[in-house]
Amino acid sequence: MSRRPYLRKIERHWWLRHRRYVVYMVRELTSLFVALYCALLVDGLVRLAQGQAAWEGFVAAISSPLGVLFQLLCLVFATFHSITWFAVTPKAMPVMVKGEAVPPWTIVTAHYAVWAALSLLVLVAAGV
Amino acid sequence: MNETIALEVLRYNPDTDREPHFQRYAVPYRDEWVVLDALTHIKDQLDATLCFRWSCHMAVCGSCGVMINGEPKLGCHAFLRDYRNGVVRVEPLDHFPIERDLVIVMDDFMAKLSSVEPYLLVDAAKPLGEGEHLQTPAELNLFKQYAQCINCLLCYAACPQYGLNEGFVGPAALALAHRYNLDSRDTGKDRRAEVVASNEGVWECSFVGACSAVCPKGVDPAAAIQQTKVSASLDWFKAFLLPGGRK
Amino acid sequence: MAKSNKPLLWLPFASGGLVAAFILPVLILITGLLVPLGVVHLPYERMFAFAHNPLGKLVLFGVVALPAWHAAHRLRMTAHDLGLGGGLAVRLICYGAAWLMIAISAAALLVI
Ligand code: SF4
Numbered sequence: 001m002s003r004r005p006y007l008r009k010i011e012r013h014w015w016l017r018h019r020r021y022v023v024y025m026v027r028e029l030t031s032l033f034v035a036l037y038c039a040l041l042v043d044g045l046v047r048l049a050q051g052q053a054a055w056e057g058f059v060a061a062i063s064s065p066l067g068v069l070f071q072l073l074c075l076v077f078a079t080f081h082s083i084t085w086f087a088v089t090p091k092a093m094p095v096m097v098k099g100e101a102v103p104p105w106t107i108v109t110a111h112y113a114v115w116a117a118l119s120l121l122v123l124v125a126a127g128v
Numbered sequence: 129m130n131e132t133i134a135l136e137v138l139r140y141n142p143d144t145d146r147e148p149h150f151q152r153y154a155v156p157y158r159d160e161w162v163v164l165d166a167l168t169h170i171k172d173q174l175d176a177t178l179c180f181r182w183s184c185h186m187a188v189c190g191s192c193g194v195m196i197n198g199e200p201k202l203g204c205h206a207f208l209r210d211y212r213n214g215v216v217r218v219e220p221l222d223h224f225p226i227e228r229d230l231v232i233v234m235d236d237f238m239a240k241l242s243s244v245e246p247y248l249l250v251d252a253a254k255p256l257g258e259g260e261h262l263q264t265p266a267e268l269n270l271f272k273q274y275a276q277c278i279n280c281l282l283c284y285a286a287c288p289q290y291g292l293n294e295g296f297v298g299p300a301a302l303a304l305a306h307r308y309n310l311d312s313r314d315t316g317k318d319r320r321a322e323v324v325a326s327n328e329g330v331w332e333c334s335f336v337g338a339c340s341a342v343c344p345k346g347v348d349p350a351a352a353i354q355q356t357k358v359s360a361s362l363d364w365f366k367a368f369l370l371p372g373g374r375k
Numbered sequence: 376m377a378k379s380n381k382p383l384l385w386l387p388f389a390s391g392g393l394v395a396a397f398i399l400p401v402l403i404l405i406t407g408l409l410v411p412l413g414v415v416h417l418p419y420e421r422m423f424a425f426a427h428n429p430l431g432k433l434v435l436f437g438v439v440a441l442p443a444w445h446a447a448h449r450l451r452m453t454a455h456d457l458g459l460g461g462g463l464a465v466r467l468i469c470y471g472a473a474w475l476m477i478a479i480s481a482a483a484l485l486v487i
């Protein structure tokens with residue numbers, strides 16, 4: 001009898017093995033679109049600093065079919081980010097009231113309420 | 129009552145096998161049987177060489193963890209009836225070296241578990257004469273869930289970060305550290321932080337959440353780890369901002 | 376083992392995740408749909424006035440810098456998940472891109 005432990009290495013495509021890991025990977029890849037949209041915002045700030053003509057060029061660019069398509073894609077992933085982020089917040093920051101844990105559902109709902117209120121505020125400020 | 133169910137069991141004999149391989153067995157199907165019963169049947173009736181761990185047969189001892197059709201489960205907690213009309217693939221827990229057949233080497237976990245000192249640490253022990261250490265139900269509620277861990281290692285098998293980086297302290301050990309950190313009688317949080325808040329501690333976690341999904345005892349290691357990240361971050365900034373805070 | 380300085384990376388990651396979750400969808404809705412549809416207009420004077428205001432600057436900077444950092448940190452972790460390693464190159468690309476965005480947006484806001 002000899003000891004010769006055999007280690008099976010994790011596969012490179014481990015995240016394809018279970019739905020749970022695929023959802024995780026999609027959640028992580030939302031960050032790619034967050035980054036790309038941030039880049040768009042940075043571009044907007046630069047154009048704003050450059051003056052009126054540059055800014056109007058920026059507005060035209062984000063209104064072009066390609067710009068809209070790209071941003072719709074960003075919107076899908078950003079929304080998925082929001083949903084997954086709020087869903088796990090109660091785990092990271094549980095709230096205790098009088099020695100009892102506030103139900104996770106309550107915390108998540110509160111986040112959705114703040115999300116809706118903030119979005120409304122921004123929309124109103126933008127002049128909808 | 130002659131129905132059978134097929135089990136494909138990963139076999140590995142360090143003396144004779146170069147690498148693991150699957151072996152197929154036909155086992156009588158019983159509605160009330162769990163996978164552990166099927167393995168016991170194989171060992172008693174079909175093939176005495178098959179090796180696996182078990183003890184309590186009631187989801188308490190934590191020794192019968194295996195991969196069943198790719199999912200980490202307790203063999204005594206997984207009914208054959210949920211796999212009827214299919215093949216049951218039984219493998220040793222992912223991410224651990226295989227000692228033999230379904231038996232894994234768990235030295236790595238044992239070392240990590242003891243590194244977080246999962247027991248009450250107290251600065252100054254209260255003299256016996258001063259009475260018991262009282263704890264209110266509210267204080268107990270803070271950590272009770274985490275105290276249910278049976279060290280079955282299903283969470284390690286589910287955790288890709290542990291698979292990718294064997295240095296990672298991992299879900300159960302970090303959850304148990306959190307359990308004692310939250311205990312009103314314990315004062316060892318800062319000491320545990322040397323491991324828990326190290327590079328191989330909570331920071332390796334990317335919050336996949338698989339550990340909590342597979343835990344048979346309702347422990348939520350993912351939650352414990354995120355809470356530790358929050359509190360370790362606050363402690364870090366406190367130490368950074370307050371003069372003389374950094375040690 | 377010793378306590379890690381990771382909080383320096385992680386706290387902005389977590390705050391950025393929160394800011395992104397609350398603010399980005401509505402921003403994208405505006406710039407990507409309502410502006411192209413003509414429902415919302417972003418006239419130069421108003422945008423400039425907003426970005427000129429110190430509080431406006433701070434808000435804009437936070438909305439760009441924190442999510443950018445969040446994304447960089449998460450992408451670095453994901454690169455590791457995908458087996459691309461966590462080496463210097465990955466770090467440089469991810470965090471470097473974030474720092475670049477932070478620096479450019481700060482510079483633009485200072486000029487405005
Ligand atoms: S946390 Fe759950 S899955 Fe992990 S070892 Fe403990 S009981 Fe098992």
Ligand code: FES
Pocket residue numbers: 182183184185186187188189190191192193202203204205
């Ligand atoms: S045999 Fe004890 S947990 Fe399954």
